[in-house]
Amino acid sequence: MSTVVLDNVTKVYPGGYLAVDRINLRAENGEFLVLLGPSGCGKSTLLRMIAGLEEITSGDLWLGGTLANDLPPRDRDVAMVFQNGALYPHRTVRGNMAFPLEIAKADPALVRERVIELSKALHIDETLDRRPGTLSGGQRQRVAMGRAIVRQPSLFLMDEPLSNLDAGMRTEMRMEISALVRSLGVTTVYVTHDQVEALTLADRIAIMNRGVLQDLGTPGQVYNDPATAFTAAFLSSQQLNLLSAVVKTPQNQFIMLDFGPHQITIPWTDPRAYVISQHVGRQIIVGLRPDCLAPVPETFEGPVFFGRVRALEYHGHEWLAYVESGIQSVAVPEPPDPRENARAMAAASGGRAMAAIRKLLPGRPAEPEIEHGQEQASGTHRRADLIVRLGARPVWRAGEPARVGVDASRLMLFTVDGARIDPPRR
Ligand SMILES: Nc1ncnc2c1ncn2[C@@H]1O[C@H](COP(=O)(O)OP(=O)(O)O)[C@@H](O)[C@H]1O
Ligand SMILES: [Mg+2]
Structure with a gap:
């Protein structure tokens, strides 16, 4: 069980692109928090910083009460699901799902039992002996989800896991993800650009635009009573x-x-x-x-x-x-276009670059x-x-x-x- 706290978290990519701008956010223990915003607004960057796949430029990240800025990804006890649900092509569904437990040297009998149990919950128990190449997009995404869940991490990070699926499958899996994640009670940060997905899945929604947090609240709060014109629109x-x-x-x-x-x-x-x-x-x-x-x-x-x-x-x-x-x-x-910040950075020299960006912000x-x-x-x-x-x-x-x-x-x-x-x- 885990909380996630972002304290003024900022990401400036090399070249000066301000992708995430001083985000303050807290996901409570067991909460399903959705990051919502248009393409390019910095959602994946933020998620990857939580996972440890991307360095935090400034600000602090706390996982379960521990300062995690410099914690290696494997020590964060997080599981991540990506849009394309990349699986090991030469392993069966069973092999893919069992992999994280095998790495952790879990008892084989326990692994077997856990994989079967989870595959039933995900409706892929019939496919356990097949390879990913023979599965539909929806089934592959279920396997990716299963592989993430099997280890019961403290934190799930999901980056647009449904966006490659057709509309019908998306609706079906949306409900299943919701039921499954809630039954496990694991804190989840879920990224999407789809308003309906956010409104239907979230305990709370954090809305971003151009790297800036625009609003934070329950689906009812942000929809009925938006804090910014951007959220309203x-x-x-x-x-x-x-x-x-x-x-x-x-x-x-x-x-x-x-x-x-x-x-x-x-x-x-x-x-x-x-x-x-x-x-x-x-x-x-x-x-x-x-x-x-x-x-x-x-x-x-x-x-x-x-x-x-x-x-x-x-x-x-x-x-x-x-x-x-x-x-x-x-x-x-x-908010200002981050490309402007990149131009300012290019115009400034060396160590003064960040200061030059900051000057543009307030x-x-x-x-x-x-x-x-x-x-x-x-x-x-x-x-x-x-x-x-x-x-x-x-x-x-x-x-x-x-x-x-x-x-x-x-x-x-x-x-x-x-x-x-x-x-x-x-
Ligand atoms: N490695 C990188 N180097 C430079 N810019 C990047 C890099 N990764 C992402 N960006 C830029 O940062 C912005 C935010 O990207 P991203 O977090 O992927 O947005 P989202 O997931 O909301 O679509 C985008 O404009 C993107 O082009
Ligand atoms: Mg993204």
């Missing part, structure tokens, strides 16, 4: 509306989110009012999921955006409407202040379509005027850097 099943607004308090009567052509007011009695008022006069980003917007009749009394339907899009189980409303939408705020430059209606040259502002979920039967037609009701209780407010303003209710 990455976990949104439909494209998230990220709208530019300025916070105002006209005559101190209420808080107004001024979107330019449209406004939403928030009364002082609203529990979010105080924190929002800290941003008066500033530009913020308002996140709205398409299902927080809906066509409403003229009698609707809540907040409304007006516009014109530009297009309708059929998604099988629902329609989405793209509504021109004149509101500025913005791109998802992201006080990351915010997006420039932007007045509504101003032409955007930066490319962070996009066309101003509101995406509205219409359900199974569209009430609008392309080209028609649209009256879009807003569920103001579900607004998510972010700074221009993407940090949540209205506090997540965790």
